[in-house]
Each structure stands twice: as C-alpha cells, then as structure tokens.
Amino acid sequence: MKTDNVTYCTFSGWVDPPRDLQPALTGEQDCQVVVIGGGINGMSTALRLAERGQDVVLLEAEFCGHGSSSRNAGQLAGAPGGDLQLLNLLSRKKMPGMMRLAEHAARHVEEFIAKHDIDCEYEATGNAFAAVSRGQMGRVRRVAKIVTRAGGHVQVGTSAELGIPRGFVGGMREVIGGRMNPGKFTLGMRRVLLGTPSRVFEQTKVTGVRREAGQVVVTTPQGTVRADHVVLATNAFAGEWDITPKHLSVPIYVMEVETEPIDPARIAALGWTSGMGLVTQHAIMENYRLTPRNTIVFGVRRLERGTSYPLPAEKVPDRGIVEELARAFETRFPSLADVAIERAWGGWIAITSSWLPLAGQIGDDIHYSIACNGHGLAQAPYVGTMIADHIVDGVRHADLQTLWQAKPKFPRPMMMGRPGLRTIWAIDRFNDSINGSRRNARRGAAVVQETLQHA
Ligand SMILES: Cc1cc2nc3c(=O)[nH]c(=O)nc-3n(C[C@H](O)[C@H](O)[C@H](O)COP(=O)(O)OP(=O)(O)OC[C@H]3O[C@@H](n4cnc5c(N)ncnc54)[C@H](O)[C@@H]3O)c2cc1C
Structure with a gap:
C-alpha cells in the first residue's frame, strides 16, 4: 500500500472547518445552564435545553465540532462499546440496560437526522463485529450469545451470508445503526443549534469552574458566565479542571486514514454487498468502512495515551501508525494492496476505567458525562439529551439511570499507561x-x- 503522499490533517478528513465562526465570549453573562464543550454531547444538551425553554450558554474552545465528533469513523453502533465478554463478566447485571441504551441511542440519532433533515450520507446498513480468524469467530459467537441474552438484535454469519469482504471469516451484524459522514452530521447539528435562542460562544476556552454565592462561575480568558447549572461535556479534555472527579477517564488519541478513490469494479469484487462498517475482534480494534466517494476509511489498531493537560487539540497523526494501518489493510484486502492512503487524521477520546459510558453529578449543580469509549457517535447525543431533561425535570430516564454514578469516585484505570x-x-x-x-x-x-x- 502506498503511504508516501499522505496528507496529515490536524482536523478531520470528512469536512472543512465552518466559515461562520461564532464570536468569543467577552464580559459577563448570566444564564440558567452553561454547557462546556461543543461536540455532539454538549450541543445535544444545549439543544434540548433550548427546546425546553431554558436560557442556555454554550462555550466551545475552538468551534462546535472541532473534537472527535467530526473526526470519527462514522459508524453508528447499535451495541455497547468495549470488550463485551469482559463487561459481561464484570457487570453482567448491567448488560440488558447497556444494550437498551445502545439501541435507543442509535435510534435517537437516526430520528434526529430525519427530524432536522441533516445531509450526512446516513445509511442504515448496520455494522458488523468482523472476525479475521477462526479464533476471532469463536469470540464473535460468544459475544453474540451475550448480546442476545441481554435483549440485543444481532445476526451471526459467514462473510458471504453477511455481505462483508471475503478477507474476513464472518461476523456478527448489529441490526440497528449504520454509517454516515460524521463531519457533516456534527456540522449539521451545529447549524440546528445556531438556529435556537441559545447563546453559543466559540473560540472560548474555559479555564476555571468554581462555586460562588450559590451559583457556578465559569471563567474564560475574556469573560465569565454565572449559571445555576453547569454541564461538563468536554470528552477527553475533562481532566483540565480541579472540579472534575479524579480518574473520571483517560485521554487516548486514535487515528483514521482514507484511501484514494478506488475503481468501483474492484470494490464490487470484494463481496462487500451489505456496505456495513466493520470492527475486528482484536483487543484494540481495527475498523473499516466504505464511503460514497468510493474510498475506504479505516483506523485505530494502536492507542496513544495523553499524559498531561492541556492535550494538544491539533495533534499531527503519527506516521508510524499510518504505516502500520497500511500493513493491516494489505492483509485484510490483499486485492487492494496497490491502493494509496490519501489522508490521515485523529482525535482524542475518553476511556473510563470500566469501559462503560457514565454520567453523574457533582453536588446539585454540576453534571458530567463520558458517553464515549469509542462509541460516542450514538451515545453522546442521546446521553446529552437525557442530561438536559434531568436538569429540567429532576427525573432520570431509565437509560440515564443505567450509566448513572451515585458518587463521583472512580478507580485508577488499569493497563491504560x-x-x-x-x-x-x-x-x-x-x-x-x-x-x-x-x-x-x-x-x-x-x-x-x-x-x-x-x-
Ligand atoms: C478517530 C476516531 C474514530 C471514532 N470512531 C467512532 C465510530 O465509528 N463510532 C462511534 O460511535 N464513535 C467513534 N468515535 C468516538 C466518538 O467520536 C466520540 O465518542 C464522540 O464524538 C464524543 O463526542 P463529545 O461531544 O463527547 O466529544 P468531542 O467531540 O471531543 O467534543 C468535546 C469538545 O469540547 C471542547 N473543549 C475541550 N476543552 C474545552 C474547554 N476547556 N473549554 C471549552 N471547550 C472545550 C473541544 O474543543 C471539543 O469540541 C471515534 C473517535 C475518534 C477520535
């Protein structure tokens, strides 16, 4: 595979940054709820709050959609993230709730796309846990049993039965979910948000969060916001303030690359008739998906640990990992070994110690959520919406209850150094x-x- 002419993007391969950047916050503002972070999690929270008549301010360090929301692989998953065998072993009672949450989250995003007519190339193909070996196929069968027992909707089959490339032995299809252009989805959500009465300040990095006289005060380089409630929706960047619970999550940088356009006849010869996105069953997965521009986007395989804050928001992807991803691609798609990688990008995700999404409160006035672990495209918007409803009604939806933390105390994540x-x-x-x-x-x-x- 050719890797000598790769464009290394510090943003995303899916879209260009928006041109209508919103002004930075200057001076003092008061509101009912201030949301920090304008990814799909924070924007969904702000949107729902605005819909429910709340006076909302959203503060975003760069522009809404600058984080992993616009950079991911665009695979809308209908099953929980993480190692499902391990999760079943450690948190068996939680599995039915996690399964419901995952499926409802994917449906929620599908409805959001339809309701707001977001042009993000969404196709409800489902996604597959794809096995690269007989060993992985055994694992897929075990996972399918766990998922089915927990009430999930999946189908197991050979690669021919599932319509996935012949380079894979077979897999498990998550029936709910599909694939999209996540950059278009996220900027579409930004457009919807900017059409609401909420006040959105971009280029505004929050530097501090403190309590004062019964309110929460959020400070930024040129202004402050006083609010009754704060929502921390900064994903991997959550550890930047003292107020954030210790060991809430670990920041990890993951990458995607995209091939040059491939002759459609060569793609057709792969047998990838379902068009489903694929994730392998390695401990650190590889993912592969087709795009409408006849390219293949693929990635991860290696996790890079962020070791100190502030995290570099504009990190340049690592060349060594591009080379490694190229070698993996040649093994999975030998007939395309001559294709070139055209671009590479990456982003920061947050991994929790349990590998489960979570949400909770610090006191009565600060909400947080990490609905990620690499599966946030579906879960982050859904959790954000439920947090907004919780702030307004004081009642937790059953799916929010599934990931709710009674106390903001978390063990140090294992094996994440x-x-x-x-x-x-x-x-x-x-x-x-x-x-x-x-x-x-x-x-x-x-x-x-x-x-x-x-x-
Ligand atoms: C390469 C890659 C591939 C992925 N593939 C998939 C996939 O196929 N399917 C899937 O479900 N998930 C995938 N994910 C995960 C998914 O993208 C995330 O879970 C999801 O986007 C998280 O959304 P978010 O809003 O929580 O975070 P983000 O989109 O990261 O948003 C956080 C925002 O907070 C802002 N911020 C940070 N600090 C501050 C501050 N101090 N003040 C103000 N603002 C601040 C940031 O600028 C950023 O815009 C992938 C992620 C990556 C990086």
Whole structure:
C-alpha cells in the first residue's frame, strides 16, 4: 500500500472547518445552564435545553465540532462499546440496560437526522463485529450469545451470508445503526443549534469552574458566565479542571486514514454487498468502512495515551501508525494492496476505567458525562439529551439511570499507561501471527517478549 503522499490533517478528513465562526465570549453573562464543550454531547444538551425553554450558554474552545465528533469513523453502533465478554463478566447485571441504551441511542440519532433533515450520507446498513480468524469467530459467537441474552438484535454469519469482504471469516451484524459522514452530521447539528435562542460562544476556552454565592462561575480568558447549572461535556479534555472527579477517564488519541478513490469494479469484487462498517475482534480494534466517494476509511489498531493537560487539540497523526494501518489493510484486502492512503487524521477520546459510558453529578449543580469509549457517535447525543431533561425535570430516564454514578469516585484505570497499551497491542499482534505461518508466530512471540521487557 502506498503511504508516501499522505496528507496529515490536524482536523478531520470528512469536512472543512465552518466559515461562520461564532464570536468569543467577552464580559459577563448570566444564564440558567452553561454547557462546556461543543461536540455532539454538549450541543445535544444545549439543544434540548433550548427546546425546553431554558436560557442556555454554550462555550466551545475552538468551534462546535472541532473534537472527535467530526473526526470519527462514522459508524453508528447499535451495541455497547468495549470488550463485551469482559463487561459481561464484570457487570453482567448491567448488560440488558447497556444494550437498551445502545439501541435507543442509535435510534435517537437516526430520528434526529430525519427530524432536522441533516445531509450526512446516513445509511442504515448496520455494522458488523468482523472476525479475521477462526479464533476471532469463536469470540464473535460468544459475544453474540451475550448480546442476545441481554435483549440485543444481532445476526451471526459467514462473510458471504453477511455481505462483508471475503478477507474476513464472518461476523456478527448489529441490526440497528449504520454509517454516515460524521463531519457533516456534527456540522449539521451545529447549524440546528445556531438556529435556537441559545447563546453559543466559540473560540472560548474555559479555564476555571468554581462555586460562588450559590451559583457556578465559569471563567474564560475574556469573560465569565454565572449559571445555576453547569454541564461538563468536554470528552477527553475533562481532566483540565480541579472540579472534575479524579480518574473520571483517560485521554487516548486514535487515528483514521482514507484511501484514494478506488475503481468501483474492484470494490464490487470484494463481496462487500451489505456496505456495513466493520470492527475486528482484536483487543484494540481495527475498523473499516466504505464511503460514497468510493474510498475506504479505516483506523485505530494502536492507542496513544495523553499524559498531561492541556492535550494538544491539533495533534499531527503519527506516521508510524499510518504505516502500520497500511500493513493491516494489505492483509485484510490483499486485492487492494496497490491502493494509496490519501489522508490521515485523529482525535482524542475518553476511556473510563470500566469501559462503560457514565454520567453523574457533582453536588446539585454540576453534571458530567463520558458517553464515549469509542462509541460516542450514538451515545453522546442521546446521553446529552437525557442530561438536559434531568436538569429540567429532576427525573432520570431509565437509560440515564443505567450509566448513572451515585458518587463521583472512580478507580485508577488499569493497563491504560503506555506500557500497558503496548502490551495489549503486542498480544493482538501475537494472535495475528498465530493465524499466519509458524515463522510469524515465532516473530509474534518475540514482539510480546520484547514489549514485556520494556514494560
Ligand atoms: C478517530 C476516531 C474514530 C471514532 N470512531 C467512532 C465510530 O465509528 N463510532 C462511534 O460511535 N464513535 C467513534 N468515535 C468516538 C466518538 O467520536 C466520540 O465518542 C464522540 O464524538 C464524543 O463526542 P463529545 O461531544 O463527547 O466529544 P468531542 O467531540 O471531543 O467534543 C468535546 C469538545 O469540547 C471542547 N473543549 C475541550 N476543552 C474545552 C474547554 N476547556 N473549554 C471549552 N471547550 C472545550 C473541544 O474543543 C471539543 O469540541 C471515534 C473517535 C475518534 C477520535
């Protein structure tokens, strides 16, 4: 695969930044609710609050949609994120609730797109947990049982039965959900928000959140906002203030790349008739999806840990990871090994210690949520909407209750340091090599041994 002419984007490969940037906050403002962060989580919260007649201010450091909301793979998932076997082992009682939440979240986004007529190339194809080996297929079958027992809607089949590329053994189709251009979706949501009476300030980075005289005071370089309630919707950037619960989440940078346009006849020859987005069953997944411009967007495989705040919001994607993604692509799509990667981008996501989305309150006046763990395209807007309703009604929807934290206390996430992440990556490579030749298996074992020595 050619990687010598890649454009390294510091924003997204899906859309250009908006031209109508909103002015920065200057001076003092008062409101009922101030939302910090203008991703799909914060914008949905602000939108719902405005719909419910609340006086809302939204503060966004760059522009609404600058974060992972516009950068993701656009796979609208109808199942929870994370390792479902592990989640089932550790939080079995939560599985039916998580399953309901995931499916309702995907439906919520579909309805939002239809209601506001957002042109984001959405297609309700579903998505597939795709197996790259017989070992992964066994795992897919076990996951399908867990999901079905929890009330989820999935189908297991071979690659031919599911209409996914022949380079995969088979998989599990999540019936609900699909694929979209996430940049167009997010900027579409921004357009809807800007049409409401809520006050949106972009280019306004919040530097502090404190309580004063029965209100919450949010400070920014050129102004302050006093409000009765604050919603922290900054995703991976949540750890920047003292008020944020310790160990709420870990910031992780993940990447996507996009091929050059591919001859439609060559795409047709892959047998990818369903057009479903795919996620492999590695501990750190690979994802692959088609786009309407006859390209394939694919990514992740490696997680880069953010080690200190402030996180670099305009980080340049790593060349080494582009090379690695290219090698993986050649294995999964050997007939396209001559295709070039045209662009690369990435973004910050938040991973929680339980790998579950969560939401809660700090006192009566500060709400937070991390509806992400790599599955926030569906869950972040849904959770944001439910948080808004909770602020207005004081009642928690059953799906919000599923992820609600009684106390804002979180254990330190395990295996999320750089050595831990490298070890997980090495085990994936070892498993890949077992599925190749015996010589590869020896190489894989050497990778694990070397990684453990460095860890
Ligand atoms: C490469 C990649 C691929 C992904 N693929 C998928 C996928 O296929 N499917 C899926 O479901 N999910 C996917 N995700 C995850 C998904 O994109 C996120 O879960 C979701 O977008 C989170 O939305 P958010 O609004 O919480 O966060 P964000 O979109 O990150 O928004 C947070 C906002 O807060 C702002 N902010 C930060 N600090 C401050 C501050 N101090 N003051 C004011 N504003 C601030 C930021 O500028 C940003 O705009 C992917 C993510 C990435 C990066």
